[in-house]
Amino acid sequence: MAFQKAVKGTVLIGGGAIATVFGLSQFSQYRNKHGALVQVQAAEAAPLKKEHLPTREQQILALQTTKEFDVLVIGKPGLALERDDFSSGTSSRSTKLIHGGVRYLQKAIMKLDFEQYRMVKEALEERAHLLQSAPHLSAPLPIMLPIYKWWQLPYYWIGIKLYDLVAGSQCLKSSYVLTKSRALELFPMLRKDRLVGAIVYYDGITEPDSGRLRVCGVRCRADVLTGKEFDVRAKCVINATGPFTDSVRKMDDQEVPNICQPSAGVHIVMPGYYSPDNMGLLDPATSDGRVIFFLPWEKMTIAGTTDSPTDVTSHPIPTEEDINFILSEVRNYLGADVEVRRGDVLAAWSGIRPLVTNPNSKDTQSISRNHVVNISDSGLITIAGGKWTTYRAMARDTIDAAIQEHKLKAGSCRTMGLQLEGAQDWSPTLYIRLVQDYGLESEVAQHLASTYGDKAFEVAKIAQVTGKRWPIVGKRLVSEFPYIEAEVVYGVKEYARTAVDMISRRTRLAFLNVQAAEEALPRIVDIMAKELNWTEQKKKEELETAKTFLYYEMGYKVKTDQLTDSSEISLVPSESRGEYKKRFHMFDKDKKGFITILDVQRVLQVRLPSSCPAGLGLAEPSSCPVGAARLGLADRPALGRAGLGLAELVLARGERLGWV
Known part of the structure; x- marks a missing residue:
């Protein structure tokens, strides 16, 4: 009886949600249809791009000699001034997904939050635009959601179908359910025990690589390479500096409250064998309630991201704690026959998300995952928040605000349907x-x-x-x-x-x-x-x-910090590779993929006779069963690494221990 009630409840709630979302989706498509047509026509009327880029020196000369620009954008590519290289900050450190946000749709439905729904709808529209305008840089990607509890199958299926429904005519491909055997066939490294099945939905993946005086100019150290400074004047200044949003706002007005709440997101890159070539995986509920993706990228696997408060810095650094957290989540989803090793982390980075509270909202404590456009009393326009997927909509809303606030002359928006550089004559072949x-x-x-x-x-x-x-x-x-x-x-x-x-x-x-x-x-x-x-x-x-x-x-x-580059390496084909692995795993009890001095000492303390000192690097092979004196690693934090081939360490009676 309880089972039947649960099923009926799920069906009723899901049916109501589907009906509501369908109505909103149809209304939104009707409202946007005419606007989209106008923008596409504007894009088709856009002037031809320049055949050759002016040199950097020519650009700087133009900055110095132009009397006044219409728009000056700090932080993004008017006049655009980047602090370092293009996309040198948060922009280059994303998950590479272009998506609407499945979890935001879940929140929109559960909390009846129309703002969250609107954000998802806009992101899905922009996802379709980006896939069309930059087909060489972006592509649809199937993402698998493994199911390990029976009740999750109808729950997540309804949620994913709602995601398809919100996308409407811009849905990439319809989501579908997989049996356990089919899921393992497509993603063979999945954990098999208790697997019920899986749901597959589609998003996109891309390679992206910012007295009351009226703000009308800035003092620029525009040429960071030479340190030259000069004044640049503009009718309108736009603050698009991401995590540094509040720093620029306080240059305009020291009294304004902070609106940016920086959050660190760490990603790691692992070898390609951790995921199929053409399918990602979503962990919808990590051990601490977050969402993590495992995605194929450039023949590697990218895993992330974390989400934790951080200080604003130009050079965020990934921590060992965050890396190990992601690895533990990877282990939760992969089978026991796949050893997830710390040594398989090929790169790691941290990016700072500029999450914002909306200064225009009464509830200034709530964090917005959408973008916010704010205009100060002096006319400084700030664009904050948002994500890669909605970059075009963010730019449109910001320029619309600039036009209205500063009475700039402008035509229709030309970006919808406008192809990005390199897309015009591109084809898959x-x-x-x-x-x-x-x-x-x-x-x-x-x-x-x-x-x-x-x-x-x-x-x-x-x-x-x-x-x-x-x-x-x-x-x-x-x-x-x-x-x-x-x-x-x-x-x-x-x-x-x-x-x-x-x-x-x-x-x-x-x-x-x-x-x-x-x-x-x-x-x-x-x-x-x-x-x-x-x-x-x-x-x-x-x-x-x-x-x-x-x-x-x-x-x-x-x-x-985990590895050493001074270990002796010499391949010995005659030795048993299996024996090397066996000996290595005897020390690597935690399956980290590497062994530290502490691991060695822990094992040797049990095995060493009283005639042999416990400290490494203190005994000779002739007087001690362990040839530790030949290690030369007593002062080093780690003993070796996995994943680079058959290595060897001097460890037992002068023998060599190797592993993969």
Whole structure:
């Protein structure tokens, strides 16, 4: 009887929710239909883009000589001033999803919150726009929601169907239910015990890479590279600085209350075998009530994100605690035959979400996941909050506010339906022409096509001859990734001026594998030095700055805190690989993927005879059953790592212990 009541209750609630959402969705589509048509027509009437970018020096000269601009935007690409490189802050550190937000729809329904519903609806509309305007940078992605309790199947199925319904005609593909066997076939590394089945829905994935006086100008250290300062004047100033929103607002008015509540989001990158090539996974309820995604990205797996209060900084650093939290959630969803190891974390980073309280709302304590446009008494326009998916709508609302507040002359909005750079002549088979016409490797050609769109031909034209039979052109920066040297030259033409620009945003090496990024640095610096006429001292400075960036901001520090680079490594084919693993796992009782000095001491304290000192590095093999003196690691925090092949350590009677 209780079971029947539960089922009936679920059906009734779900049916009511579906009817309500359907009505709202139909009304919204009717209201937006005419507006969308007008914007598409405006986009089609947009003037042709410039064929060639002006140089950085030409841009700075224009800043210095132009008497007044209409709009000055601080923080985003009027006149736009970036603090560092394009997307150098939070913008480059996202989960890569373009989505409406399944959990926000859940909150909208459970709390009858129309504002949350409106936010989801807008995000789904913008998702469709981004997939259309930048098809080379974005694509639909199926995301699996594993079900481990029977009651969750109808509960989540209704929620996901509502998500489809809100998307309406812009629904990417209809969601569906999978049996246990089918779910394991598509995602074989899933935990099998108690698995009921799964639900699959679709979102998008992308590669993105800001006295009362009227604010009408700023003092700019616009050329950070040279330190030159000059004044820039504009009729309207827009504050789009993300986590630094309040800092700029207080330059305008010291008395304004803070509206930004910064939240740190940490992501990790793991090898591609942690997820299928073409399907992501959603953990809707982590151990602390958050949501975490596991997504395929650039043939790797990206996992995250965390959500915790943080201080605002230009250089957020991932913590070991956050990394281990994500790893523990990964372990919860993967089968026992898949060992989740700390040593498999190839890169990690932290980004700061600029969550905001709406200063225009009576309830200033509530955090908004939507974007907020605020106009100060002096006319400073602030855009805060939001996410990558809704970037176009955020820009539209901000410019609309600027036009109204400052009486600017403007035509219709032209961004809906306007294709982004590289999309005009792109097609899924464009990479084949790159292979045929230029002699590029297929993997490299696919990478160039999906990164630059129809501009990939410009990169291919400047690719150097390899001197090999195949590929004919396209020298890789590192062997295991498809980034080539020509991209460094092209990146300089697109205003890259530092090695950090190149390893983190012009290429994504720093986000994919910090060790590979470090290996590529010397060659990248050499190429940039040739293009930019760097001195030897400048080259040295760029190299050190980039290494510091990798060490702190991209997780190299927390990685090397666990690992050591002084362990003896010498492959011995005659030794038993299985025996190496067995011995390693004897010490790695917590299945971390590495072993520390404490792990070794814990095991050896039980096994050592009284004649052998317990401390490592103090005994000789002749007087002690353990040849610890040959380790040379007594003062090092870690003993080794997993995931780089068959390694060996001097550990037992001078023998070598190896693991994978």
